[in-house]
Amino acid sequence: MYICMCNPFTDKDLDGALKNDSVKKKTSAVYKACSGGVKPCCGTCICEIRERIDTHNTEAPVIAAE
Ligand code: FES
Numbered sequence: 001m002y003i004c005m006c007n008p009f010t011d012k013d014l015d016g017a018l019k020n021d022s023v024k025k026k027t028s029a030v031y032k033a034c035s036g037g038v039k040p041c042c043g044t045c046i047c048e049i050r051e052r053i054d055t056h057n058t059e060a061p062v063i064a065a066e
Pocket residue numbers: 003004005006007040041042043044045046
């Protein structure tokens with residue numbers, strides 16, 4: 001599913017950026033990671049990106065049991 005139509009990237013691109021430890025979990029950094037470094041145009045997708053960052057930041061870390 002496309003998240004941004006102006007600088008097209010998908011939910012899979014967004015998930016990849018959120019899993020990438022080198023990408024700060026801030027809207028601007030995540031957007032740049034997904035869009036190849038360009039800035040948003042219309043901003044329609046920003047709410048969705050923020051919600052996914054918030055969800056990512058509130059998820060409990062998975063700890064492997066032995
Ligand atoms: S839809 Fe993402 S900047 Fe327009």
